[in-house]
Amino acid sequence: MLIKHGINSGFGAIYMLASSPVLRRQQFLIRCLGDYSDQNTNTHQKRMQGIKFTSGASLEADAENVLRAITPTLDPNRHKGQAGKIAVIGGCREYTGAPYFAAISALKIGADLSHVFCTKDAAAVIKSYSPELIVHPVLEESYGVRDDEKRIISGKVLAEVAKWMERFDCLVIGPGLGRDPFLLDCVSKIIKLARQSNVPIVIDGDGLFLVTNSLDLISGYPLAVLTPNVNEYKRLVQKVLSCEVNDEEAHEQLLSLAKRIGGVTMLRKGKSDFISDVKSVSIYGSPRRCGGQGDILSGSVAVFLSWARHAIRDGDSSISSKNPAMLGSIAGSALMRKAASLAFDNKKRSTLTTDIIEYLGRSLEDICPVR
């Protein structure tokens, strides 16, 4: 059940002290027993004791312990919103499934509120998928806007998003966004606004198309995570490094890419997920490649990034020096892969994204029980 990562230096590196796989497994089991045997003590504090962060080289990390470290305990004294408020920017005339998958995944993991900002055409459809989402029909595509109106409409779109921005713990930008130039221009302004407000952003899908052509939008922003698939990664490498993808030196190239873009966290999706600063999240997973799995991942990373940030703000000493974007990427990748694996065990070739989403809750509960 261990998810292993080779480690490089960077924002922070996660290491386990034990070097033998058998010993590590034993220690892991002991930690699990220690964490949950006493139901009446502060389980979160106990979870933290299980994670050994130290400096060193070529050791391994335990993604499950990262999940335990950043997932908040459920406290009845808390009120709506305190477990996370996520917003997805995406959904247009053509695409409605992707933003739904990202937004509902955030709720299924444990966020309290999940919003979608999309075009009018997309809104009614996304709303109809689930009454749990708050869907704002505010984006506009070129076909509905005259040239002489563009400045005013763009201002209105930005104002609609701006009035909510401070409330969000993380944005997911890109699922089902499409490539309409006017819409992407508005989204560029939304990204700038998020940066000004210090709101973390996860960029996927057509959001990656946008930032690949406008790297300044995210360059130097440590609260940005980019989650490219094979094709999106290829375009990024070509654009930023002016070369082709080199799978023999995959991790080095990923680090170069993150460095050249400037301070962002890269999560390259594939057979194993490669994360800058952490070599890979490689176990669990499913051989099924149905569309939409990347959207689950983006929503998951958004929740865990938010939770990691809160845990660090709360003064959690074991992760205080860590980059929340990196912790969120590890946790999101591990949970998504575990849920995909469980769904595939059950549904085999007919596994769809909706099936995987239904396993997010159980997957997190297996790793990090609420009590």
Add this chain to the structure above:
Amino acid sequence: MLIKHGINSGFGAIYMLASSPVLRRQQFLIRCLGDYSDQNTNTHQKRMQGIKFTSGASLEADAENVLRAITPTLDPNRHKGQAGKIAVIGGCREYTGAPYFAAISALKIGADLSHVFCTKDAAAVIKSYSPELIVHPVLEESYGVRDDEKRIISGKVLAEVAKWMERFDCLVIGPGLGRDPFLLDCVSKIIKLARQSNVPIVIDGDGLFLVTNSLDLISGYPLAVLTPNVNEYKRLVQKVLSCEVNDEEAHEQLLSLAKRIGGVTMLRKGKSDFISDVKSVSIYGSPRRCGGQGDILSGSVAVFLSWARHAIRDGDSSISSKNPAMLGSIAGSALMRKAASLAFDNKKRSTLTTDIIEYLGRSLEDICPVR
């Protein structure tokens, strides 16, 4: 399984005679046996015998007994509508989930008919969530109405609602209403109409935003229940009492607030639900704070308030001197908390509002079996 309330004087206070928890529990079990051992007698009358209402101080009430007292027996001689006709006023371009949750919850508890009055944009979406609801696309937001049309449109909206008003047993005003000034102006008129018709109203969400700024709308109306969450309560306290929330004297402040507004019942949601006249409904519940739970509560209170009113009208001597708004609030809070608890046991962190709604029926059946 007992839900306990400390009691203050007010419209009416519910007391159990027994003071020892063990003795109370025994009496409760004896009552249960007494209620349901003879299946062929009038079970409703027998249920009522179990509840001891008397005056006194610092005693406790049993919310489950309130539920039993006001829930009508299912009599095959009754016809459609007699178990309750609820209407939700809410649903706009931005919000569609909230009115759906309130309206479907009313049906799942046992109301016969559940209506929603919303904007045209929201209507098709809310209809698509469920064929069980009757959805009227009659409300209008400012963006669709010219200034010179407002008086006529406002009159039409009111006429559309007015022709149904006498048929409703309770209105829920606010879930997903939004804050459009023209729409809120129309809703103010709907509230006035409900008062004229003596139709009870439960006010939540943006309905609370409206009445906080126009207290006259509900002041002095004993058939109004206000169900504020932490932020809505804060705004009410600031506006009405010109001070901040004082959690050390929470119940006294709640009573002051209800008194200053004038004769309404307050249900302050939180870790425990505080109800004016009754100290708190504090057991059951879930630590999950996903958006939408308040909408279930508002729909639940609406049904139980209606049922309590009918039970009192039918001459039920054990509750004849009680305030139906208070009884409905106790019952709605207790049932919602029980359903949330059962859903959380099953779904843990991934519990969504839809999951809780699915447990409303079982929760009521556990407390108050149909035979």
